[in-house]
Amino acid sequence: MNSALLHNGNIVxxxxxxxxxxxxxxxxxxxxxxxxxxxxxxxxxxxxxxxTGKNDGQRHNKLCGFYKQLSFEESIQKVEEYQGEFLEKGIKETVIRLNMNRIDPDYESKQIEREENEKTAKDPSEVKVKQESTTPNSIGSLKAIVKLLTTYDPDILASILVSVKGKKIPLSQLVISHDKAHQLVWEDRSIDNLGYFVYGTIEQVLRREKVYFINFKPVGNVSFGLVVFDKYFKHFTYTDEQLLGRKLLAWGSLKKNVYKDKNTTEMVIKSNKYIQFLP
Ligand SMILES: [Zn+2]
Structure with missing residues (x-):
């Protein structure tokens, strides 16, 4: 554990x-x-x-985020639980830059070249060790997000703000379950033009001539789906068998949709790199 609760209720x-x-x-x-x-x-x-673990009162209990190694979902739930309190109490924040341009097949190669040049001086994919934190300085893929959430203790993750498009957003507000994403969108609380990381289990894949619909298993009657348009079919090569029943994390902006009089939420994705299967 990187943090502890003090007798006076503060966190150090x-x-x-x-x-x-x-x-x-x-x-x-x-x-x-x-x-x-x-x-x-x-x-x-x-x-x-x-x-110290010497006797029962000195061990983490079963509901504690430090009792065992957490799965991806358990980890993000604990981070959400801790994060509000942590940031309120002014814990030292860790800022991680997020730039997902590299996974976008439409992103101009010119721009990538420019970044490559900058990269020689500063490699964003390289995990750098800061004075007090070993978390990476920047993230540019879904794989890196999954790795982050399954590698670090929830208290370290709860100190993370993700810096994206000039905003600094607590990690647990950017990596969310699909029912929560749906809620954000329909309550008009989602941030425009910002990509969210949304997780869920794939229940259905519908392949139409011009579009694929990849639907998550509903949670509490909430319908959420990924959409791939034909222009990007060549970049999205997963088969139904590879997708059905799998838990995954997807990245993209959220959009309202109404299907058969029911409010649903969609995320448009462009390639294989927009999803990452969860361990
Ligand atoms: Zn504990």
């Missing part, structure tokens, strides 16, 4: 922790857990907090 990171200032009563940050933790400082690892 392991790098900032000083027993003279913060006191010795420190706890797991998960409100379902609050197990006492200790601060660990050694030569081999970055400073962190851990439970």
């Amino acid at each position: 990171t392991a790098a900032e922790y000083n027993p003279d200032v913060h006191g010795s009563r420190i706890y797991c940050i998960d409100r379902n857990c609050k197990a006492p933790v200790i601060h660990v400082k050694s030569e081999n690892a970055a400073p962190h907090f851990k439970t």
Whole structure:
């Protein structure tokens, strides 16, 4: 764990922790857990907090985000739970730049070339190690988002703001379930022209002459689907068998649609790179 809850209700990171200032009563940050933790400082690892695990009251409980390795969905749910509180309490933020231009088949090659040139000086795909954080500085693919959410502890993820098109958005507001995406769109709370990362399970693939519809399994009567237009068929080569029943994360802007008098939400995607299967 990179953060701990103090006796006074504040949250401190392991790098900032000083027993003279913060006191010795420190706890797991998960409100379902609050197990006492200790601060660990050694030569081999970055400073962190851990439970002593000596007896029952000193271990993470089953509902805690640190009890076990979390799946992608469990991880994003915990990040959402922690993130509001963390950011409110002014925890040190980690900003990760997001630029998905590279996966767009329409993105001009000229622009890519220019980026390639910049890349020689600064490689955005390279994972750089900052002073207090080992998370990457920038992300440009769905694979990197999935890796982020399945690699790092939920408290580290809860400190992440994603910088995109001049906005800084908490990670848990950008990576969302499809029913939540639908809610955002129909309550007019989604940010225009901003891509969202949306996850769900594929239930149906309909291939028409001019368009493919890839429909997620409804959650709470919410219908959400991916759309591929014929211009992009050559970039989208997954077969029905590869898609049906699979959990995946998709990236794109959200759009309202009405089908048979029912409000639905759509995401237009252009290639294989716009989806990533979840582990
Ligand atoms: Zn805990």
